[in-house]
Amino acid sequence: MSKSSLPPLTWLRAFEATARHLSFTRAASELNLTQSAVSQHVRSLEAFLARDLFVRKARALELTEDGANYLPSLREAFDLISSSTQAFTGTDRGRNLILQCNMAFSVFWLASRLQRLYERCPWLVLNIVTPIWDPERHAANAAAEIRFGRLEDMSDAAVRLSRESFFPVCAPCYRDAASEFETATLFDCAGTTGTWASWFKTKGKPFSRTGEINLTSTYVIAITAALNGAGISMAHDTLAFDLLEKGDLIRPYGHSAPMTESYFLLSPSAHAQTPATRAFLNWMQEEVSLPSDLSGSRS
Amino acid sequence: MSKSSLPPLTWLRAFEATARHLSFTRAASELNLTQSAVSQHVRSLEAFLARDLFVRKARALELTEDGANYLPSLREAFDLISSSTQAFTGTDRGRNLILQCNMAFSVFWLASRLQRLYERCPWLVLNIVTPIWDPERHAANAAAEIRFGRLEDMSDAAVRLSRESFFPVCAPCYRDAASEFETATLFDCAGTTGTWASWFKTKGKPFSRTGEINLTSTYVIAITAALNGAGISMAHDTLAFDLLEKGDLIRPYGHSAPMTESYFLLSPSAHAQTPATRAFLNWMQEEVSLPSDLSGSRS
DNA sequence: GCTAGTGCATTAGAAAAACTAATGCAAAGG
């Protein structure tokens, strides 16, 4: 077996037990090994890492800073392996679902619909992971993902949830300021094609403006700024639908443009779905058939 | 070594690689082993678990449901071990921060303040984990956590961020309906002491009402329902502050009561903090000194 | 139908890892 980034579990277990007891002898007793074995495993691990994990004293050990840093992740990893291994004997699987989606979707679309999910699946334990500035990172234990992107970047299994249009939005109190475009404060969102420049392009006009545009890394920032009356933000159907219906946002200009990106549902293949995943996917499919603009565009 | 709940990592690695490739031969090539070794490891693991993880076909493997259920947790565990092992050699730690907090805090407090965080730390990669119906589960790789709870349930290291009052809120359009208390629709949130019953208790009145109360599992549902004009929800300072300032919510009754729970900041000890963690903690401490009601109550 | 290729399963033996018992050393306590 080639040397890799994963030390043997045997060494890691010896380290974790020793860290708990701060004693090779007591750890060995717990693991039903000899003190010598535990000592050697920890020594091997330290050599592998080229770091000392314990300070050896006459009759006691102290964790080094490196040792203390290492410990929590290892404990969680052991818990994960242990609990999923025990899942073969236990029956309490299937309730937990980890869903990954971007924070804007979570805040502006999902949050206001959770009641319907709850009414339908009161047993569901939902964990939402919302990476903000690194949305490409797929949480390895996320069972389902709602991803915003272009069709060609998606796998064949991805289910398309929407066709988006994009357009500027602002708070009602900003309507007058929006009519003075040159002086209005503009917000854009990075990492999407639905920018001010491309919006003007679809109007057959070049986009030239002397004032700067505030470029944000997530639509949460841009749209919240608009909601707060700080300016005009680019937005698209799914995120803006509820806010427009409520009158919290208005569209100061009539034009809207088809967007390259849309929302997709990425789910495990059918034979790998837990009850929680299936329930969520079923609920999601019903939700997109409601008028919420995860079902069609308004262009 | 005694038989335990943790199978050898060797077996788990063989399983994970095989599940990825759906081929013992290709997995063996990746692991620099022979097909025979991988086949035996997976066989050993299946025997250990008393379950089949793959369906063997003539020239291909298919994951069983058991295999597919096992896989995500193992992947995460490997990631945890791998990343914490690499922390000894790598230098690219420090940008990523995993923050755990409840979704209501994320939606009603944090989201509208992210711009200030971004302006201050544009390099920060923030991942927010927001468990909804299992908030006690601490993500072990979460570097920091903002927890809603009682002081006595907190460790000594927890930093108290707020002192909360709780009170009913509703949308402005619901003001008239709120004056007819017996027929108004009420929302409560489970798992907190800030209930309708305890609110009446602080008014020195027994709470007796014939109509039912909608009990929700997260303040996101209850408060969003109130925002939508569906009724009156219990809320507390930190969640309600922005919404009250904006006029999206009003307080239909004047009385507010001190709440047992408040928000706490749980962070790693100083010597285990990455640059990202320190930056976030510093920003957080400045934010709580602003008038946002993560700084004091209004009772 | 036959042959060649593919890929998993099994076997027997080799190599490596894990483990033990014994011993050495240092520090602490009486």
Place this chain on the structure above:
DNA sequence: CCTTTGCATTAGTTTTTCTAATGCACTAGC
């Protein structure tokens, strides 16, 4: 000074991991 405690090291034993070879079943091509 002597005894106890506990980690480190050594040499040998045991167990696990791994390999090469072979068998079996299926598929594709002729």
